Amino acid sequence: MRTLKNSTEIKKTDHAEPEVSRLKQEVERLSALLEISDYLASTLDLDELLLRVMEVTRKQLNAERCTVFLIDFERDELWSKIAMGVQEEIRFSLDKGIAGHVARTGEILNIKDAYADPRFNPEVDKKTGYRTRNLLTMPMRNKKNEIIGVFQVLNKKEGSFTAEDIELLKAISSIAATAIENASLYDELNQSFVSFVETLSITLDARDYITSGHSRRVTLYSVQVARLMRLPKKEIELIRYAALLHDIGKLGIPEIVLFKNKKLTEEEYNIIKRHAVLSKSILSKIRFQRHLKEIPQIAAAHHEKIDGSGYPQGLRGDEIPRGGKILALCDVFDALTSRRQYKDRMDIVEVMDILERETGRSFEPFVVYHFKNITLNVLIEILEFGHKEDFKAQDLELLRNYTLKDLIRIRKQGAENDEEFQVAEIFMYYYQRKYRGE
Amino acid sequence: MRTLKNSTEIKKTDHAEPEVSRLKQEVERLSALLEISDYLASTLDLDELLLRVMEVTRKQLNAERCTVFLIDFERDELWSKIAMGVQEEIRFSLDKGIAGHVARTGEILNIKDAYADPRFNPEVDKKTGYRTRNLLTMPMRNKKNEIIGVFQVLNKKEGSFTAEDIELLKAISSIAATAIENASLYDELNQSFVSFVETLSITLDARDYITSGHSRRVTLYSVQVARLMRLPKKEIELIRYAALLHDIGKLGIPEIVLFKNKKLTEEEYNIIKRHAVLSKSILSKIRFQRHLKEIPQIAAAHHEKIDGSGYPQGLRGDEIPRGGKILALCDVFDALTSRRQYKDRMDIVEVMDILERETGRSFEPFVVYHFKNITLNVLIEILEFGHKEDFKAQDLELLRNYTLKDLIRIRKQGAENDEEFQVAEIFMYYYQRKYRGE
Numbered sequence: 001m002r003t004l005k006n007s008t009e010i011k012k013t014d015h016a017e018p019e020v021s022r023l024k025q026e027v028e029r030l031s032a033l034l035e036i037s038d039y040l041a042s043t044l045d046l047d048e049l050l051l052r053v054m055e056v057t058r059k060q061l062n063a064e065r066c067t068v069f070l071i072d073f074e075r076d077e078l079w080s081k082i083a084m085g086v087q088e089e090i091r092f093s094l095d096k097g098i099a100g101h102v103a104r105t106g107e108i109l110n111i112k113d114a115y116a117d118p119r120f121n122p123e124v125d126k127k128t129g130y131r132t133r134n135l136l137t138m139p140m141r142n143k144k145n146e147i148i149g150v151f152q153v154l155n156k157k158e159g160s161f162t163a164e165d166i167e168l169l170k171a172i173s174s175i176a177a178t179a180i181e182n183a184s185l186y187d188e189l190n191q192s193f194v195s196f197v198e199t200l201s202i203t204l205d206a207r208d209y210i211t212s213g214h215s216r217r218v219t220l221y222s223v224q225v226a227r228l229m230r231l232p233k234k235e236i237e238l239i240r241y242a243a244l245l246h247d248i249g250k251l252g253i254p255e256i257v258l259f260k261n262k263k264l265t266e267e268e269y270n271i272i273k274r275h276a277v278l279s280k281s282i283l284s285k286i287r288f289q290r291h292l293k294e295i296p297q298i299a300a301a302h303h304e305k306i307d308g309s310g311y312p313q314g315l316r317g318d319e320i321p322r323g324g325k326i327l328a329l330c331d332v333f334d335a336l337t338s339r340r341q342y343k344d345r346m347d348i349v350e351v352m353d354i355l356e357r358e359t360g361r362s363f364e365p366f367v368v369y370h371f372k373n374i375t376l377n378v379l380i381e382i383l384e385f386g387h388k389e390d391f392k393a394q395d396l397e398l399l400r401n402y403t404l405k406d407l408i409r410i411r412k413q414g415a416e417n418d419e420e421f422q423v424a425e426i427f428m429y430y431y432q433r434k435y436r437g438e
Numbered sequence: 439m440r441t442l443k444n445s446t447e448i449k450k451t452d453h454a455e456p457e458v459s460r461l462k463q464e465v466e467r468l469s470a471l472l473e474i475s476d477y478l479a480s481t482l483d484l485d486e487l488l489l490r491v492m493e494v495t496r497k498q499l500n501a502e503r504c505t506v507f508l509i510d511f512e513r514d515e516l517w518s519k520i521a522m523g524v525q526e527e528i529r530f531s532l533d534k535g536i537a538g539h540v541a542r543t544g545e546i547l548n549i550k551d552a553y554a555d556p557r558f559n560p561e562v563d564k565k566t567g568y569r570t571r572n573l574l575t576m577p578m579r580n581k582k583n584e585i586i587g588v589f590q591v592l593n594k595k596e597g598s599f600t601a602e603d604i605e606l607l608k609a610i611s612s613i614a615a616t617a618i619e620n621a622s623l624y625d626e627l628n629q630s631f632v633s634f635v636e637t638l639s640i641t642l643d644a645r646d647y648i649t650s651g652h653s654r655r656v657t658l659y660s661v662q663v664a665r666l667m668r669l670p671k672k673e674i675e676l677i678r679y680a681a682l683l684h685d686i687g688k689l690g691i692p693e694i695v696l697f698k699n700k701k702l703t704e705e706e707y708n709i710i711k712r713h714a715v716l717s718k719s720i721l722s723k724i725r726f727q728r729h730l731k732e733i734p735q736i737a738a739a740h741h742e743k744i745d746g747s748g749y750p751q752g753l754r755g756d757e758i759p760r761g762g763k764i765l766a767l768c769d770v771f772d773a774l775t776s777r778r779q780y781k782d783r784m785d786i787v788e789v790m791d792i793l794e795r796e797t798g799r800s801f802e803p804f805v806v807y808h809f810k811n812i813t814l815n816v817l818i819e820i821l822e823f824g825h826k827e828d829f830k831a832q833d834l835e836l837l838r839n840y841t842l843k844d845l846i847r848i849r850k851q852g853a854e855n856d857e858e859f860q861v862a863e864i865f866m867y868y869y870q871r872k873y874r875g876e
Contacts, residue, residue: 023461030468037475041616178479195725255693287633
């Protein structure tokens, strides 16, 4: 991250020639604003942008802290995703506190002694151990002059905030508002795309009770494996979309074959196998963004096997895209661990024995290796997706320290201590439990 | 659109005090750049942005014309959507002309006498009747220093382009590049969303040959009516998405009922009617952007009738959203004019008689009024969507001057002249023609 000039530098002046010194100061101020403008404009990632706005403001006003709150108009709340120092989302009602007051009234509040002011709420200081001396709170307005958020700058390093600080913050605020509106528009559009794909994926799975939740779980497993493999953020996003959409080709298979309860004829099986190719041809029609261009290839490869015996293309080894190898394993794992009508789940040891046997034939060893490193809390939450409300927090806490690999060892070779015994018991309790109606 | 200071103003200086005058000039320059930065950052619409960049550059450099070319990396071409003066997309290979040279080499070319320079291609001047005297051509680079486009500024109003102009253009170019990259990212994401929705819509329709192309045609009719009603751009976009997705609820209806060839029982008909409610519930799960929030309500209303006898809610009159009223008419029009196996199309006069009879009962009169104003070239292109390559250009040219309303009059009361006779003949030829295999 580039460093930006701070206000001390900007305000250094030469008192010999007042006109020259005033102009020099103005040149410095404008240069700094231009640099800020460029810096803020060069990201559309809302989280990153808010971080930049807070960093720039703090430096320019020579203050200890800065928080930017945005208004959530649907919920009448103010929120800040990344408060500097405290790394969590803060949310509160628009009626509350100084920030709420400023957001509602549009007033600029420059409070020189926080604890002497009745509007100041010392609760946050109490919680964080921070001591607020003075604070400048200013509304952020967009081009239409609507208030979209609030700046709160805490503890001027020397003295308290001046009229000059207020002018500077106004200028920064105007630049920031435009950048934030752009990033918010991008974020909204992206969320609408994600939620569209997720909704479609869930709707397609739900057509048949047997596949209900399948794509969602395959997606969760695949993303987990991709993270354990430490793949770049953009490749993880690519794999997530490919997983959500890998079975979209089933839209082209008649339901009478697709949902048949009895054993399939060879002809019927061949019809069903066409879904992989159909996924590719449907997805190829979509103009995905650059980093998502490989979605059709990955989705189409979810039944390929590394020894070349899979379909539709019979690809071998590294002819199969990495995402496709991950999907292939997660797809089979989900099929083997699904609850079927009138049947219990296959024992997890048996499931893993099958997968081990196919490692190096169907599955890429590297992918299996990472899959077994999924921690048990994550694993059971995916297996039992949709029943999360039943989990005891303390159980998940205990499972967090063990992986699938650990579980298989415990189950095969016995527990080495009480905790291991307990971990296996807890996991198996959730894994095997039954629900009403099943 | 705001007006921006032009370079003549900026360069006015006071020669009495060289230091003060230099600083004043710098303040002016920086203020102008800051204003430009704000102006360019405040739109994510790529077309609008390019227009702004060209306008600003032309003014700042005190030139007659400015064109910004962007590189299309997939096709190795330069393109400009809105060249000032000529309102069309220009495209040419990266190998060509001065702009191509600059895009490839990154050189800045300041040509003081165009016709004396062998690199200058006078063809464009010949076509447009414009006379290029001098031109400044400069690459546009993004933050990674990659060339993403080219500025071409023509005919400095006094003299030719100076070193100062080059410096100013560099500064503008850097600001513009960031804004263009943001707008391009937004545009890409939006295109991927649109193409996703379109692909899904087509795929769903294609499950059954009877509905193949239905949603696409309903969308085209609806957008046409919305345009004739002069609805705002954002509402037209809303209606377009609602039309593409109005039948998505059919995903929740078993194919055995949905695609039944024989007469439906009452029970089966009731199952099929559920698709409207299902469309709403599926679409309600998607977090659409603000201006698209009404999609679920509009999509769900495509079988409502203004007398309250429709379904699923039995809404009356203006309880039905405007988009829903448009969809309802276009949906029925498409059903009545569809080619069914072994059957010819219903005559268009008969179709319109049915619609007229239902106007004020099923359909909103205002919507029917605008529907009848669709011109015949547009109408036949939608009716025959997928067979566009068969149209004769001269036929479409003739149909362009008549509306559906005209056609019905001609067919009912007879042609008033030869052209009217011909128009009806041509329309009916395309309307009634058969294809191989039908």
